[in-house]
Amino acid sequence: MSPQPQAAVGAPLSRVDGRLKVTGRAMYAADQHVRGMVHAVVVDSSVGRGRIASIDASTALAQDGVLKVIHHHNAPRLPYDANPGSLNLPGERLRVFQDDRVQFRGQPVAVVVATTLEAAQHAASLVKVGYDSERPATDLADAPAADNPRTYARGDADQALRSAPVRLDMTYRMARNHHNAMELHATVARWNGGTLTLWDKTQWVQSPRAQLAADFGLPPESIRVLSPFVGGAFGNAARAWPHITIAALAAREVGRPAKLVLTRAQLYSSVGYRPAYEYAVRLGSDRRGRLRAMTHDLRSETSRYETFVDRGVVSPGQMLYTTPHVSQRASTVPLDVNTPTPMRGPGYATAAFAIESAMDELANELGMDPVELRQRNEPDNDQSNDKPFSTRRLRDCYRIGAREFGWERRNPKPRATRDGDWLIGTGMASALYDTLRQPAQAHVRLNADGTARVETASSDMGPGTYTSMTQVAADALGLNVRNVDFRLGDTDMPPAPIHGGSLTMASVGSTVQDGCDKLRRQAIExxxxxxxxxxxxxxxxDVVVRGGRLHVAADPARGETYRRLLVRNRRTHLESTGAYTPPSGEARTSMYAYGAVFAEVAVDARLGLVRVRRMLGVFDAGRIISPKLADSQALGAMVGGIGAALLEHTVTDHRDGRIVNANLADYLVPVNADVPDLKAIYVDGRDDEVDPLGVKGLGEVVLVGVAPAIANAVHHATGRRVRQLPITAESLLGI
Known part of the structure; x- marks a missing residue:
């Protein structure tokens, strides 16, 4: 069979939706304006634990334009049926306005509905709520863990540690992080009899549909969710949060479409976050640096009403390095907080900080180069399941990264390099993220004018789904990119999985290719x-298609265009449905993306200020569909990693559960002045074991190793090991 020409895939294509975004024509959830729409504003609890003793909404209701104030005294009882969605957590989801319990500070206790946003905001400030309050427990360090930890063991780690010539014992702490995407969470709800249309900021249109169907006791097909554009999410738009139910309830109660937009401050309590962690590591090795044993003891925060666990947090400790003896204990700590949620690189980024810092500490203890230490412990297979790797080019990442970064010029002695008042240090870390795939479908239509439309209910929160899927479709159909119209973000379209976990390209991309391949073969037949x-x-x-023209591969002159073929056969269009389902049963191989991150920092010797000077990431992520989008993902993740390493830290007043920096003035994120010279390199090589496209996923792995690489560079610069993120100037005073 003659291979179909590839012109779009691999090309540095600019975003196909870029013009819509920069000209303001891309319509986000809060941009929707539905005729007759009213506005809903949530009233949050001002205590961290207790019960609502009284609610006085009389003054609010007396304001012009106020239609209703809904709270647990007057809200209808909702069914809150079981939700079959895959993001269900153990416990009971928050049931808004169904009782008087307050389970965390900022919990919704009422919603004001008014004809204007200003009236709703003012009236919300006039709602008086009295509480019988209790002191909340919000401090991870002072609370006991739940008594059902997840455990893992191979060999006898305790015995191996006792006999190891080199032993280290460290505890690392990671602060809570909030996602803080540019777009606020917003929902517009409109009822038409028993059917509901929702415009929502979401990474998965099926999630709010399933949630609202369960909450209101409706058949899922009676709910349509639209989300064509998402202004960033990083994971906290992956599930349906209570404000979505509130918007739908408000619209139904007043009989008019309702818009609800959370404030920036409300994002800190109304949607999830990356939980805080304590991660204790003990490791033992021989004098040549070969690991003999590692133990991992993890504690992470969760809410009392649901149990959230970062699924990937235990994986690196089980298989990243050759370690004969391993034991793990991962516990959750129930607190009076709202429920955490995945955040970019979930679990893996947390584990990488602890493990990669520990490896750097071992390298320093042994006087060994950190890259060499990792290479000495590179495994031949996945020791957690004894499976071969589908591909693992981590050694290539080390080699290329060290060469391109100039690692050989590094003085290995900490605190040995200065530039005036600045102490200069370099560090590196490994990265990994598992390759996920889920079933997906797509509809493809080829029109008689030679244009095509591809539809699937996926999402695009920023990585460029519109563009990458257009590239796949264009090559599979043999069309120019400008002749392909890719659409997403609507539950009326064929189903697609959650847009997260780096699974979209593998899952949705494979189904887009399948549908386009089927349609191309239809036309050829x-x-x-x-x-x-x-x-x-x-x-x-022997027939291929290029530029919308079908021809014999060995005889390009023999052929004709799609347009001519369809018009002559009196066809207005051809169509097909693509589908992709990962192989059932246990996978034959261990499938991960890998990377190595190298960083150089400068630390002011008097003030303790840290500046990242340059950073390089080398990644083994299989086939790269769009180099331009890949760079956007990698460089953006490095910026995010700088934030996690040096700036981002949610601060809670443990007396009452109040988050004191719930704004972008006090919750610090990297800005232009914090971002240095960044570069990403992608190791050649597709992985055909994982999916038809040969991709392994890129969006998560590019973040995972950034914070530990910076932390290791800070130690190299200063000689001081900081085992807590973020690394602040206070932690480096007196260096």
Whole structure:
């Protein structure tokens, strides 16, 4: 069979939706304006634990334009049926306005509905709520863990540690992080009898549909969710949060469409976050640096009403390095907080900080180069399941990264390099993220004018789904990119999985290719059976399509265009449905993306200020569909990693559960002045074991190793090991 030409995949294509975004024509959830729409504003609890003793909404209701104030005294009882969605957590989801319990500070206790946003905001400030309050428990360090930890063991780690010539014992702490995407969470809800239409900021349109169907006791097909554009999410738009139910309830109660937009401050209590962690590591090795044993003891925060666990947090400790003896204990700590949620690189980024810092500490203890230490412990297979790796080019990442970064010029002695008042240090860390795939479908239509439309209910929170899927479709159909119209973000479209976990390209991309391949073969079969076609009786396997023209691969002059073929056969269009389902049963191989991150920092010797000077990431992520989008993902993740390493820290007043820096003035994120020279390199090589496209996913792995690389560079610069993120100037005073 002649291979279909590839022109779009691999090309540095600019975003196909870029013009819409920069000209303001991309419509986000809060941009929707529905005729007759009213505005809903949530009233939050001002205590961290207790019960509502009284609610006085009389003054609010007396304001012009106020239609209703809904709270637990007057809200209808909702069914809150079981939600079959895959993001269900153990416990009971928050049931808004169904009782008087307050389970965390900032919990919704009422909603004001008014004809204007200003009236709703003012009236919300006039709602008086009295509480019987209790002191909340919000401090991870002072609270006991739940008594059902997840455990893992191979070998006898305790015995191996006792006999190891080199032993280290460290505890690392990571602060809570909030996502803080540019777009606020917003929902517009409109009822039409028993049907509901929702415009929402979401990474998965099926999630709010399933949630609202369960909350209101409706058939899922009676709910349509639209989310064509998402202004960043990083994970906290992956599940349906209580404000979505509140918007739908408000619209139903007043009989008019309702818009609800959370404030920036409300994002700190109304949606999830990356939980705080304590991660204790003990490791033992021989004098040559070969690991003998590691133990991992993790504690992470969760809410009392649901139990959230970062699923990937235990994986690196089980398989990243050759370690004969391993034990793990991962516990959650129930607190009076709202429920955490995945955040970019979930679990893996947390584990990488602890493990990669520990490896750097071992390298320093042994006087060994950190890259060499990792290479000495590179495994031949996945020791957690004894499976071969589908591909693992981590050694290539080390080699290329060290060469391109100039690692050989590094003085290995900490605190040995200065630039005036600045102490200069370099550090590196490994990265990994598992390759996920889920079933997906897509509808493909080829029109008689030679254009195509591809539809699937996926999402695009920023990585460029519109563009990458257009590239896949264009090559599979043999069309120019400008002739492909890719659409997403609507539950009326064929189903697609959650847009997260780096699974979209593997899952949705594979189904887009399948649907387009089917349609292209339809057109070829039509041509070779058409007596009037130049391709009549040609071998269908020898026909390819390029630029919308079908032709014999070895004889380009023999062919015709899609347009001519369809018009002659009186076809307005051809269509097909693509599908992708990962192989059932246990996977034959261990499938991960990998990377190595190298960083150089400067630390002011008097003030303790840290500046990242340059950073390089080298990644083994399989086939790269779009180099330009890949760079956007990698460089953006490095910026995010700088934030996690040096700036981002949610601060809680443990007396009452109040988050004191719930704004972008006090919750610090990297800005232009914090971002240095960044570069990403991608190791050549597709992985055909994982999916038809040969991709492994890129969006998560590019963040995972950034914070530990910076932390290791800070130690190299200063000689001081900081085991807590973020690394602040206070932790480096007196260096």
């Amino acid at each position: 039509l041509a070779v059976q058409d007596q009037e076609s130049p391709l009549y009786r040609a071998d269908a396997d």
